[in-house]
Amino acid sequence: MSVNSSQKAIEMVGVNKWYGPLQVLKGIDLDVSRGEHIVLCGPSGSGKSTLIRCINHLEEIQQGRISVNGTELSQKGTNADHIRRDVGMVFQQFNLFPHLTVLENCMLAQRRVRKTSAAEAKDKAMRHLERVHIAEQAQKYPAQLSGGQQQRVAIARALCMDPKIMLFDEPTSALDPEMVKEVLDTMISLADGGITMICVTHEMGFARAVAHRVIFMDRGEIIESAKPDAFFSNPSHERTRAFLSQILNH
Numbered sequence: 001m002s003v004n005s006s007q008k009a010i011e012m013v014g015v016n017k018w019y020g021p022l023q024v025l026k027g028i029d030l031d032v033s034r035g036e037h038i039v040l041c042g043p044s045g046s047g048k049s050t051l052i053r054c055i056n057h058l059e060e061i062q063q064g065r066i067s068v069n070g071t072e073l074s075q076k077g078t079n080a081d082h083i084r085r086d087v088g089m090v091f092q093q094f095n096l097f098p099h100l101t102v103l104e105n106c107m108l109a110q111r112r113v114r115k116t117s118a119a120e121a122k123d124k125a126m127r128h129l130e131r132v133h134i135a136e137q138a139q140k141y142p143a144q145l146s147g148g149q150q151q152r153v154a155i156a157r158a159l160c161m162d163p164k165i166m167l168f169d170e171p172t173s174a175l176d177p178e179m180v181k182e183v184l185d186t187m188i189s190l191a192d193g194g195i196t197m198i199c200v201t202h203e204m205g206f207a208r209a210v211a212h213r214v215i216f217m218d219r220g221e222i223i224e225s226a227k228p229d230a231f232f233s234n235p236s237h238e239r240t241r242a243f244l245s246q247i248l249n250h
């Protein structure tokens with residue numbers, strides 16, 4: 001797992017965000033290096049999803065700066081499309097188009113956004129479906145697949161856009177336990193390929209296996225950020241210890 005710490009993939013400086021009167025991000029400072037893998041954890045409602053959704057302007061921030069691969073996201077998101085070219089996102093609920101086949105799901109954005117030819121889009125879709133071991137399901141519709149298979153399609157679909165950064169928002173939390181491993185294995189092999197990754201998850205085995213850094217958030221703030229060994233064996237903050245004992249004993 002190589003990290004190029006001289007080059008920043010993501011830079012967040014003094015980011016504050018409110019939903020009405022509720023401040024959900026409080027002074028977030030975060031640098032992510034190219035090739036770095038970050039696992040973001042914390043209690044429900046601590047702002048994890050909001051933080052990663054701000055990176056590609058699915059949410060607007062009110063204060064602070066966010067840059068992606070050296071391009072600063074404008075406050076109103078006028079250059080969000082440019083930023084999103086580099087950023088793939090995978091959600092808890094897969095978000096596949098139900099009326100399109102697996103193959104069509106993987107071709108759509110390539111055709112619409114990149115104006116790729118049908119043959120090229122199909123070729124790339126099949127390559128990524130093979131990469132996530134699901135090429136044989138290409139002609140099926142999402143509803144005909146298991147949750148784990150749908151999530152692997154969602155990952156393949158994101159990869160078809162050649163993202164430099166992948167954001168995962170609790171990608172396994174809607175899955176039956178027996179399907180979690182197949183999705184985590186896919187993500188581990190993706191991490192081995194050197195892509196920059198931020199993953200919101202409570203899968204601490206995954207964090208130990210791939211994370212360069214584990215970040216703990218609580219009530220809109222980054223409380224702790226450490227390498228996995230230190231994070232798990234010797235967390236420095238009481239709130240991190242309480243959170244870890246809760247999830248590890250669950």
Ligand SMILES: Nc1ncnc2c1ncn2[C@@H]1O[C@H](COP(=O)(O)OP(=O)(O)OP(=O)(O)O)[C@@H](O)[C@H]1O
Pocket residue numbers: 019024042043044045046047048049050051
């Ligand atoms: N669209 C919205 N409008 C108003 N409040 C919101 C909205 N989205 C999130 N919130 C609130 O913002 C806070 C942070 O939510 P967020 O989803 O980022 O937390 P989280 O740490 O990802 O939680 P979870 O682990 O439960 O997904 C919560 O209090 C939530 O209720």
